[in-house]
Amino acid sequence: MIRFLLKGLLRDRSRSLFPILTVTAGVMATSLGHSWFNGALGGMITTTANFQTGYVKVMSRAYAELSDEMPNDLALVEVEALLDELENAYPEWQFTPRIHFGGLLDIPDEHGETRSQAPTMGFAVDLLNPDAGELKRLKINESIVRGRAPQQPNEILVADELARKLEVEPGQVATIISSTMNGSMAFFNFTVSGTVNFGILALDRGSIIADIRGARRALDMEDAAGEIVGFMPGDNYRDETAQALADDFNARYSYTEDQFSPTMVTLADQNGNRWILDMVGAMGSILVTIFIIVMSLVLWNSGLMGSLRRYGEIGVRLAIGESHGQIYRAMLLESVLIGIMGSIIGTAIGVSLGLWIQSHGIDIGSMMKESSIMMDNVIRTKVTTTTWYIGFIPGLLATFIGTAFAGIGIYRRQTASLFKELEV
Amino acid sequence: MIGVTSMNRIGRAIFVLMVSQLTPLLNGQQQPTAKELLQALDDNMVAENRVTVSTMIIHGRRGSRSIQSKSWTQGSEKAYTEYLAPARERGTKMLKVGDQLWTYSPATDRIIQIAGHMLRQSVMGSDLSYEDMMEDQTLSEMYSPEIVGSEPVDGRDCWILELTAKNPGITYHSRRVWIDKERNIALKETRYAASGKLLKEALVKEVFQVEGRWYPKHMTFKDMLSTGEGTEFIVDSIDFNAEIPDYIFTKAVLRR
Structure with a gap:
């Protein structure tokens, strides 16, 4: 069945090209965006820690x-x-x-x-x-x-x-x-x-x-x-560890009544860094959600157009005895195959670009002439394990959801009127 | 430098508060005009020559410290101050000629011009900035006066004079000065930004009479934006119209 559908998709490019391109673009953007924010915000945190706040x-x-x-x-x-x-x-x-x-x-x-x-x-x-x-x-x-x-x-x-x-x-x-x-x-x-x-x-x-x-x-x-x-040992700031240390130190050494007694604060609690740390943590989910919504809408629309174009084909399939459910499931399976193909291509492009920027960096110095933010002028992406799979989530879900909505029309076709339609 | 130099000339800023020996007309409790009051203050502040020894007590959050200095002042243009104590400050000198200010540090044997951004910094950790010291125009030249009422300060009846800058470029957009009606000396002054925010406040705690002038003996100055507890000025001695040799106001004196 899968082989059959795959052949259909490859031989009829009008069915697969646009959806695959859409998925590829979205997955590439998700994958690259993830590595970009990982690198840019993570780099900002590291630079801030090293030069300004410590952990x-x-x-x-x-x-x-x-x-x-x-x-x-x-x-x-x-x-x-x-x-x-x-x-x-x-x-x-x-x-x-x-x-x-x-x-x-x-x-x-x-x-x-x-x-x-x-x-x-x-x-x-x-x-x-x-x-x-x-x-x-x-x-x-x-x-x-x-x-x-x-x-x-x-x-x-x-x-x-x-x-x-x-x-x-x-x-x-x-x-x-x-x-x-x-x-x-x-x-x-x-x-x-x-x-x-x-x-x-x-x-x-x-x-x-x-x-x-x-x-x-x-x-x-x-x-x-x-x-x-x-x-702390290692390159990554861990807020729970830093907060535990600060709490322990302050309990031992810091006295409210003595303004010159020492107090310990974490990186997250200085210069509004907590917002950046939260952003780093949430960026993957934000990107995935955005691209699922955007791509679902695009693919829904594309599915509707495809259904119209395949009006005759679906009619014939219903006429020769396929049930509405069988056709619907076949279309969903098609969408999953498109999602997989688009996600593989999109991830390959996104990760490749991410690795290139990670290696070469992008100089944003000219945009930061008046800036006092503690960050490197050269922004680098950071490709992690997540970057490799994060694009598959919107890639597969969006095509599936888009097709699921677009395919609802199949159930509205009346078999009784099929022959009249096919005469046209 | 801040010590009495400020009181005499460099710190016209501070010394608006200072002596205000006004005309006999004013002594008679008859309400003077605002311009008469301000002119009298200006006339009183500027002496031909003045040599003063003063002590500045700076109250910080960690404690207080005293700095003693000797100042030579000529007109409103020239002032030279040498710090006498404590040991860390001894030998530090400052020279102001017109709108230029130099400082000499014996530790580095350097003569350094203070300019630009640095002029806004505190001098010796006090509540005065270099800009305060650099004011060299009279108040009459800088401000338009208006009498806005009268009010007692420390039990003494005072005129309240409101000064508004004629030129928007000067350090303080407006000031209020409380002038003792009987002794004709300013006892309190507040200084404001263009936004109306209070920036500095000065209070005269004690006055004395020198060569016919009423003069502040002890005053406090507070930068309202800083967390310190204010700065006190005490005049140890003052000599009006003293002989001051010309070389005192040359850069050569800094390394002498």
Whole structure:
């Protein structure tokens, strides 16, 4: 029976071509869309975690209230002791201190006076301790454009765009003017060890990267840090694990009545990330639902047109004794075969495109010139096992549902009037 | 720099509140015109030369700290301040000439021009910004005044003067100044954005008489957008019309 129907479909292209093309397009879009959102949103989460939020972040309660303002006067103190406690209590996690600070980057002339200057955002991390993992996490070595990574506490990396604007080269002195933890003016001479381009516009516009030891000297923050970020083993953020850790930590160390006691928040609870995480989780279902509805409508319409065109054929089949149910089931089986063929072709194209974009990426930097979102300029898809089968769901369901609706007309045909119809 | 320099000239902003030794006409309780009140404030704020030593106490969420400074001021254009204490600030200097501001840090041996975005930042963690310090026009030049009523401040009867910016580009779109009717000194000031949002508030806690002028001895300044507890200014000493050598207002003095 299947062979018979298959032959019919292949020999009569007018019956199969349009539905297969429709299914192919829909399945391809579902498959590619799944890998796109997986890659884009997942990449955004990873970048945000690595550069901004960690999987969990520890701050003072007062700092957490105003964290967007980077209020270093409310920073954590006695950080080394707190790090020891964190490492002992949660040995499978990796914790590292960071400081964010704003200020002015000033380049001197030969007389030590201002030659050029620009506002900058400082990002201080533990660059000199290889065990902290920050060089790898932030892809520092891969991002260096000129010079090298800092090897001394008083060395910094400057965003390449900013360095060119200020006409500063590796090896030259750059002075940071900022505020100390106590609110005093902070002046500190750093040496530019290199320039850097992360491919993240929010960072590449005007940031500097310093080792945390140098930043602590500059900002008078000995044994202090704005925040401690924590990362769990493996590449994927798991909200339940992070939330369990945060709940345990806060129960042990955080006191409502002490605004300077530490508090831990998860990645999901920072910067509106929960919405993005929920989107990543729900995107497969959303895409499948959309394409089932759209393709069902298209295929229903196409089935109706096909039924009209096959009016004579169906009439003859009824006239020679096939029951309405047999014809209806045969058409449904035809639709499943079309769905399978379209889904196979659509998945093959969608996954191939997905793998290509995963490998080459698409540069959206020009669209993000004014953006402050922490995401890579180059978007890459992420093809997972789900990408391989997700297109089959709308591919098969839509053809089946479309045909089921279109085929209802078969039951309305009156056998008694068949011969009159066939005379026409 | 903020200390008394602000009180004298750089901080005309702050010192609107300051001394307001008005004309005898005003002393007689007769209602002055708004322009007379404002002109009297301007006349009082600008001295030919002024040397002041002041202490600034900054109250933050983690505690308070004091900064002492000495300032030399000439007219409304030039001011030079040297920080005296604490040790971390000692030797930091600031020079304002016209609309330019430089700072010197002994730790880096750098003379750095403060400009652009940095002008909006807090100075020394206080409730004052560099923009507050950079105001160098008189209030009469910047604002149109109107007397909107009278009200007691700390038990003293005051005129309420409302100032509206003549030019939309200036830092504060409007201000309200409460002027002691008897002593003719501003005791309170509030500053607003164009939206009407209150940005800063200053209160004079204590006044004293110097060379015939009533002058604030102790005042508080609060940035209403910050979480700190405000900044206090205390005038330790002030010398009007002191001799100030010309080199004081050159960049060379910063490294001296």
